[in-house]
Amino acid sequence: MATTAPTARTALPPVVRGLRRGVQRVREVPLLAVMILAALVVVAVFAELLAPHDPTLPVRGARYFAPPFWMAGGSLETPLGTDFQGRDVLSRLIFGARVSLLVGLMGTLVAGSLGTAMGILSGYLGGWVDQVIMRLTDAWLALPSLVFAIFLATMVGPSMWNIIIILGLVYWTRYARVIRGEVLSLREREFVKLAEIAGASKLRVIRRHILPNVLNTTMVLASLTIGVVIIAEASLSFLGVGVPPPQPAWGLMLSEARPTLMAGQWWLTVFPGVCILLVVLATQLFGDWLRVRLDPQLRNL
Amino acid sequence: MPRFIAQRVAYSLVTLFLLSMTIFVIVRLTGDPALLMAEPGARPEDLARIRAQWGLDRPWPVQYVSFIRNVVRGELGRSFNYRLPVSELYFQRLGNSLQLALAATLISVCIGVPAGIVSAVRVNSWWDNLGKAVALLGLSIPGFWLGLVLILVFAVWLRWLPTSGAGDWRHLILPAVSLGWYFAASLLRLTRSSMLEVLGSEYIKLARLKGLPEAVVIGLHAFKNALIPVFTLTGVNLVIMVNAAVVIEVIFAWPGIGRLLFEGIFQRDFPLVQGVVLMAGFMIVLVNLVVDILYALIDPRIRLTR
Numbered sequence: 001m002a003t004t005a006p007t008a009r010t011a012l013p014p015v016v017r018g019l020r021r022g023v024q025r026v027r028e029v030p031l032l033a034v035m036i037l038a039a040l041v042v043v044a045v046f047a048e049l050l051a052p053h054d055p056t057l058p059v060r061g062a063r064y065f066a067p068p069f070w071m072a073g074g075s076l077e078t079p080l081g082t083d084f085q086g087r088d089v090l091s092r093l094i095f096g097a098r099v100s101l102l103v104g105l106m107g108t109l110v111a112g113s114l115g116t117a118m119g120i121l122s123g124y125l126g127g128w129v130d131q132v133i134m135r136l137t138d139a140w141l142a143l144p145s146l147v148f149a150i151f152l153a154t155m156v157g158p159s160m161w162n163i164i165i166i167l168g169l170v171y172w173t174r175y176a177r178v179i180r181g182e183v184l185s186l187r188e189r190e191f192v193k194l195a196e197i198a199g200a201s202k203l204r205v206i207r208r209h210i211l212p213n214v215l216n217t218t219m220v221l222a223s224l225t226i227g228v229v230i231i232a233e234a235s236l237s238f239l240g241v242g243v244p245p246p247q248p249a250w251g252l253m254l255s256e257a258r259p260t261l262m263a264g265q266w267w268l269t270v271f272p273g274v275c276i277l278l279v280v281l282a283t284q285l286f287g288d289w290l291r292v293r294l295d296p297q298l299r300n301l
Numbered sequence: 302m303p304r305f306i307a308q309r310v311a312y313s314l315v316t317l318f319l320l321s322m323t324i325f326v327i328v329r330l331t332g333d334p335a336l337l338m339a340e341p342g343a344r345p346e347d348l349a350r351i352r353a354q355w356g357l358d359r360p361w362p363v364q365y366v367s368f369i370r371n372v373v374r375g376e377l378g379r380s381f382n383y384r385l386p387v388s389e390l391y392f393q394r395l396g397n398s399l400q401l402a403l404a405a406t407l408i409s410v411c412i413g414v415p416a417g418i419v420s421a422v423r424v425n426s427w428w429d430n431l432g433k434a435v436a437l438l439g440l441s442i443p444g445f446w447l448g449l450v451l452i453l454v455f456a457v458w459l460r461w462l463p464t465s466g467a468g469d470w471r472h473l474i475l476p477a478v479s480l481g482w483y484f485a486a487s488l489l490r491l492t493r494s495s496m497l498e499v500l501g502s503e504y505i506k507l508a509r510l511k512g513l514p515e516a517v518v519i520g521l522h523a524f525k526n527a528l529i530p531v532f533t534l535t536g537v538n539l540v541i542m543v544n545a546a547v548v549i550e551v552i553f554a555w556p557g558i559g560r561l562l563f564e565g566i567f568q569r570d571f572p573l574v575q576g577v578v579l580m581a582g583f584m585i586v587l588v589n590l591v592v593d594i595l596y597a598l599i600d601p602r603i604r605l606t607r
Binding site (some may be wrong): 139143144152226254262277285 | 312315316317318319320323324327328419436438440441442443445450452453457464479483495498540544545547551552562563565566567569571575577578581582585586589
């Protein structure tokens with residue numbers, strides 16, 4: 001029996017081995033990050049069911065600036081207090097999650113697709129296309145991203161969809177540069193050369209051979225920029241050029257809380273900030289994990 | 302070397318051209334500037350008069366050429382609101398922004414560089430994990446929220462420091478910490494990875510084999526080379542902080558460039574916004590050019606590969 005033991009391990013049916021590997025992988029996942037992100041998604045999707053009050057209307061019978069329930073003068077009706085219009089802070093935080101998540105995901109999606117497309121075109125086609133795209137990338141990267149975003153937002157006016165497009169336009173350049181570098185080396189690889197010799201069109205080579213090979217990098221970059229995009233949205237909303245009131249966005253809540261800071265109404269400032277912090281922290285942790293998992297070469301990014 | 306410098310300067314000029322084009326086109330694509338200048342509900346004659354007065358009735362290429370000509374002469378247009386040249390307003394505020402950015406840089410270097418070195422030398426130790434946690438928090442806490450919390454704690458509750466405004470050194474502490482925080486984290490990460498890379502290189506192994514004391518190996522041999530990218534980032538960060546500290550300057554009512562931009566947004570003062578954005582891009586292109594040339598001077602490999 002003892003002699004068969006070592007072989008027994010390798011002789012496990014593939015299903016079991018696959019299962020074991022799956023369990024191993026699940027163990028490596030940053031649990032805290034996944035829990036925070038899962039909670040955020042649930043809260044954002046089911047905001048209507050979870051929020052105790054309407055986020056844009058004052059709670060009937062509630063005081064203005066009511067503190068959280070555990071402090072003197074607080075009530076369980078509005079567990080995290082009320083703001084300067086008597087609106088429920090908890091409900092606004094819950095609906096704010098939706099805005100943050102939507103802007104973070106969609107903004108990253110716009111930036112990622114635009115940047116990946118431009119990077120592939122630039123790297124694969126080369127020549128003057130490459131020159132034009134790369135010089136444009138240089139020029140746009142030279143503007144500090146927040147200043148550029150503020151500039152665009154001032155020009156087109158505040159709305160959530162405008163912000164998504166603006167953040168996409170501001171952040172695509174980072175993808176373009178990295179993806180171009182990858183494509184430059186992919187272009188010289190044998191499988192690409194062979195496809196070209198076999199008569200595949202440029203579009204086909206890009207679709208079948210280039211794109212699948214750069215998607216990992218795009219994913220890693222996306223997971224690392226989503227937090228940046230969320231903070232940028234909060235900053236724009238804070239400055240009054242982002243999501244317009246009365247929509248409940250975390251940055252906007254911080255902006256509305258500013259005049260009350262001197263009066264010590266801390267809950268209006270602390271809670272939205274903690275929400276932003278948790279979400280960005282979770283995306284950072286998740287992004288770091290994904291980077292090591294998918295692309296060890298990007299570790300120093 | 303002269304060829305390398307000429308090439309870099311040419312690239313920078315192309316970049317500046319595209320930058321100015323971008324700003325010019327966006328301003329004109331997103332609406333009629335005359336509408337922004339006129340009172341709401343202005344009559345068509347008034348709009349036409351404003352267009353003629355600001356030269357907005359001319360074709361775009363003509364407008365662009367005169368825009369560039371003015372920029373080259375150092376004229377960024379006139380602010381609607383202040384009735385002053387934008388360049389004058391900008392340079393009035395530059396000193397304040399520079400002061401804040403220098404203080405923030407000092408803080409970020411004092412935290413980020415030593416912590417990064419310790420993390421790299423004692424890799425995977427308790428110190429390294431602490432460093433990783435600090436870096437992660439630094440990148441996750443929005444600087445402006447940190448500013449609000451600092452005001453709450455140190456100005457409202459403890460009453461140790463003023464809440465906002467400019468004046469003596471005590472006014473500088475809170476905004477500088479909020480601004481430097483993020484950059485401290487990024488410096489920490491870079492110092493750590495740069496130091497790790499150098500520590501793994503052949504000449505460090507040789508220095509150790511020679512029997513040099515560890516302090517000399519790290520302090521003299523590794524430190525010097527590892528710090529080149531770190532100081533580059535510090536320089537670039539300084540320029541970014543001067544131009545992009547908008548939210549921090551607004552929170553602390555700091556009379557710098559960021560706040561000027563914010564005032565420009567609120568008064569729909571588009572020559573002011575355009576001028577500040579252009580200056581930010583210009584300064585960053587310039588600092589990138591300087592960094593490129595310095596790198597080539599230090600490291601011959603860079604100028605020979607092209």
